[in-house]
Amino acid sequence: MAEEIDFDAILSKYRADPYEYAEIYASQTGVVNFKVEEGSSVNCTSGEWQQIPGSPLFEITRERNTKLIAARINGTISSIRTDLEGQFVEAGEKLLTIRHPLKKKEVIENILKEVLYLFPAPERAKYFFSLDIQSRIEKRGTKALAIKPGDEIIIMSLMKRDTPIYYSGEAGVIHSVYFTPGVSMDQGQALIGICASDKLPLIQKVITRVKADWDKLVDPVHAEE
Amino acid sequence: MTAINSIHPAALHKYLWSHELLERKKSPHLPPPETILRYGAFVGSAIQCHASLERTMEHARRHIADSESQGISVISGTVILADTLIQSKGRFARSWHAPPGGLWGCMILADTFLSRARTLLPLALGVACCEAVRGLGIPEAHVRWVNDVLVRGQKLAGFLVESHRGLCHGEAFHLLGFGININNDSFPAELTGNAISLRRILDGPVDLPGFSLSFLAKLAWNIGLLCYEEERELHRWDGAGEQGNQAGHLLLDQWMKLSDxxxxxxxxxxxxxxxxxxxxxxxxxxxxxxxxxxxxxxxxxxxxxxxxxxxxxxxxx
CATH class of the missing domain: 2.30.30.140 (SH3 type barrels.)
Incomplete structure (x- = not known):
């Protein structure tokens, strides 16, 4: 992790372009039929249990098996490969880009993700803290919870099969928790963000600075939490 | 102290290749039953029977650690049984009542599975138990997703699968914990009305070692189905990683038949x-x-x- 952060450079980047660009690729080979066009607004998955699918982006059909791919982030279609409409594409082909307007909280999280060590989900599953870690969090909170490589920190639960997950990464304290117990996480998504104890003041500085400067940076639409 | 529920791998082997094989031959299966049983025959290759343990899962972890420290390979399919458990627990540290009379145990399974079979593994426990219970003439036994076995809306059996990595060599195992109420007939106040035993259902005692053999034989069959389907999936797989999952699966089919x-x-x-x-x-x-x-x-x-x-x-x- 960097000892110092060039706040002005980072904030200028977000000031110039307060958006995240989500590139959407073909998840499998097949024939593509788009459901959106450039400039279309799309909504992400919603509902109390994340049960309402996002806006349909495209269908991909392989051997008469059609899959509908929906948006998982809200925003506007900023580019789309209309030349691939009705064409057979390989898995991994870039199909479109969603421009997502960032909120203050997301900017902070994005910056923190650059400076924290992120511990990823090994499989698509539900996660919860191990009993020992959970009781320590309840007593003292995550910020006072030091972990080191080899510690059993999280239980991965998939179809009533519980697998202890051992931490492998930099020793430090749990700064950010990105999962909610009982909510499925995709493989590779960050579960927790760790930082060395002595770097906590730097992290706090990031948060304070963004909170202070954000409203000056962007238009009111993006200024909400 | 000698364990009451004492069974030997040779007895399980004999049961598997006589009684279980004959039973399976009564149903028209696509693959020959011998093929499935050969896949699952490692279940119960070693069986430890104890009069009392704190927890069978913990005992299994110690067994793995002890074997590794002595340079001995852990036998996949090792079954650990105990007549009673002193500190048994369910998921989320829930207490689990395990007095004498029940079938309490755990099986050590080396993790040689591909992703889909690993995901479906917990289903095999519920299906095996439900088949064994129905074999006693209790057709109202059903599986509740994922693998609880209920009779008349009351819980007869519960299962817990925990993955474990050996500390010495990092070898991955699955520990398949099982708790089935057989002849135990009294339950703590908080479970009264929600738990049931075979003794209560049948209004009389059940042959515990006999039921244990039946359950383990059916577990061997259902794990055999997982292995058989894994081989079929590998044959079908064409590199896209999707096609295999869209085909049918014999274990899922059986789960569907037994579940309500x-x-x-x-x-x-x-x-x-x-x-x-x-x-x-x-x-x-x-x-x-x-x-x-x-x-x-x-x-x-x-x-x-x-x-x-x-x-x-x-x-x-």
Missing amino acids: TIGKKVLYGYDIQQKPLYEAVVTGINSDGALVMRLGDGTEIVEYGGELLYLETERTE
Whole structure:
């Protein structure tokens, strides 16, 4: 992790372009039929249990098996490969880009993700803290919870099969928790963000600075939490 | 002290290749039953019978550690049984009542599975138990997703699968924990009305070693199905990684036959006792064994883990 952060450079980047660009690729080979066009607004998955699918982006059909791919982030279609409409594409082909307007909280999280060590989900599953870690969090909170490589920190639960997950990464304290117990996480998504104890003041500085400067940076639409 | 529930691998082997094989031959199966049984025959290759243990899962972990430290390979399919457990627990550190008379144990399974078989592994326990219970003439036994076995809306058996990595060599294992109420007939106050035993259902004692053989033989069969399907999937697989999952699966088919979950109105939660989340109607399970439900607003939701309570018939467990 960097000892110092060039706040002005980072904030200028977000000031110039307060958006995240989500590139959407073909998840499998097949024939593509788009459901959106450039400039279309799309909504992400919603509902109390994340049960309402996002806006349909495209269908991909392989051997008469059609899959509908929906948006998982809200925003506007900023580019789309209309030349691939009705064409057979390989898995991994870039199909479109969603421009997502960032909120203050997301900017902070994005910056923190650059400076924290992120511990990823090994499989698509539900996660919860191990009993020992959970009781320590309840007593003292995550910020006072030091972990080191080899510690059993999280239980991965998939179809009533519980697998202890051992931490492998930099020793430090749990700064950010990105999962909610009982909510499925995709493989590779960050579960927790760790930082060395002595770097906590730097992290706090990031948060304070963004909170202070954000409203000056962007238009009111993006200024909400 | 000698264990009451004492069975030997040779007895299981004999049961498997005589009684179980004959039973399976009565049903028209696509593959020959001998093929399936050969895949699962490692189940119970070694069996430890104890009069009392604290927890069989913990004992299994110690067994793995001891074997590794002595340079001995752990026998995949090792079964650890105990007549009674002193500190047994269920998921989320829930207490588990394990007095003499029940079938309490754990099996050590080396993790040689591909992803889909690993995901479906917990289903094999519920299916094996439900088949063994129905074999006693109890057709009302059903599996509740994922693998609880209920009779008349009361819980007869529960299962817990924990993955474990050997500390010495990092070898991965699955520990398949099982607790089946057989001849134990008294339950703690908090379970009264929600738990049931075979003795109570049949109004008389059950041959515990005999039931243990039947359950383990059926577990061997169902794990054999997983292995057989894995081989079929590998043959079908063409590199895209999707096609295999869309084909049928013999273990899932059997689960569907034995389960009464589909169509039920349920309360769902990842920890149903501490934090129930929502009510829904179960509409199916998908090819990975995940539960497909319809919420009150008509939307569909798919869950890969968690627990259920049937709202029509059950009280809180």
